[in-house]
Amino acid sequence: MIHRATPKKIFGICCTAMTLAAIGCTSGPAVSPLEKTEDTEKTYPLPDKAIALSFDDGPSGLTEDILEVLSEQGIKATFFLIGENIRNQPSSAQKIFAQGHELGNHSNGYAPLGGNTDPEVIRASLEGASAALKGITGEDPVFFRAPNVNYGENLSAVCAELGLAIIGVSCWSQDWQESVTTEQLVANVLRDASDGAIINCHELQKTLDGLPAVIHGLREQGYEILSVGALAARKNRTLEAGTQYDRLD
Ligand SMILES: [Zn+2]
Numbered sequence: 595m596i597h598r599a600t601p602k603k604i605f606g607i608c609c610t611a612m613t614l615a616a617i618g619c620t621s622g623p624a625v626s627p628l629e630k631t632e633d634t635e636k637t638y639p640l641p642d643k644a645i646a647l648s649f650d651d652g653p654s655g656l657t658e659d660i661l662e663v664l665s666e667q668g669i670k671a672t673f674f675l676i677g678e679n680i681r682n683q684p685s686s687a688q689k690i691f692a693q694g695h696e697l698g699n700h701s702n703g704y705a706p707l708g709g710n711t712d713p714e715v716i717r718a719s720l721e722g723a724s725a726a727l728k729g730i731t732g733e734d735p736v737f738f739r740a741p742n743v744n745y746g747e748n749l750s751a752v753c754a755e756l757g758l759a760i761i762g763v764s765c766w767s768q769d770w771q772e773s774v775t776t777e778q779l780v781a782n783v784l785r786d787a788s789d790g791a792i793i794n795c796h797e798l799q800k801t802l803d804g805l806p807a808v809i810h811g812l813r814e815q816g817y818e819i820l821s822v823g824a825l826a827a828r829k830n831r832t833l834e835a836g837t838q839y840d841r842l843d
Contacts, residue, residue: 643816643817648674648739650796651704653686656799657673661689661695664695670694673696673698675726677723680726691731697731699735701719701741702719707720738753758835759834764792765783765793765794766782767782770798775800776803780811783795792842
């Protein structure tokens with residue numbers, strides 16, 4: 595149950611005792627045993643690092659293609675959805691949820707909400723998107739990412755009231771930049787990945803094209819790829835409404 599008052603614990607699942615030490619795995623990748631993945635013949639090092647994968651601005655015409663890649667690879671990600679897009683494409687939003695991914699609030703209509711934006715304007719946007727999300731999941735969302743990751747004190751205060759933790763970014767694919775190619779966005783993620791980071795992607799064709807390479811490259815580096823909520827659980831982090839998290843170490 596989420597109460598709408600002062601900042602509070604909204605997420606605090608303890609990590610199950612999946613200690614890598616128990617199987618003699620230290621932090622060096624060289625000694626990691628190999629593990630066969632469920633869905634491919636490829637082997638990757640047993641994950642000793644974890645990273646969150648997120649997609650912004652959906653649902654879109656590419657949502658189902660992205661879901662197909664994630665499903666093939668056995669990955670659950672976080673989708674920060676825009677309220678108006680959910681109302682335009684409810685079946686795509688429903689599929690994201692039905693396939694076990696996490697849904698977050700990305701505002702109702704993508705108007706900027708940072709700086710000294712009127713709190714009532716912010717509230718209307720966030721509540722609009724949360725209502726659309728609740729229509730899909732049956733629950734109020736607990737994660738929010740601001741349009742253009744543009745933040746401000748008023749936004750933080752409204753998020754605190756509405757029970758939303760603010761999820762930033764620490765690993766940018768830079769796919770939103772028109773000049774960035776598939777090859778470059780893959781390289782950006784693989785270069786800037788770190789344990790506990792949160793990756794930002796968008797529902798774009800070039801990102802869809804690069805997604806298998808991103809997943810493969812991260813697994814080669816020893817990452818388990820998770821949703822934001824699963825990364826928080828894995829890192830034993832309790833997220834507070836109104837607080838911004840760019841990474842979850
Ligand atoms: Zn966005």
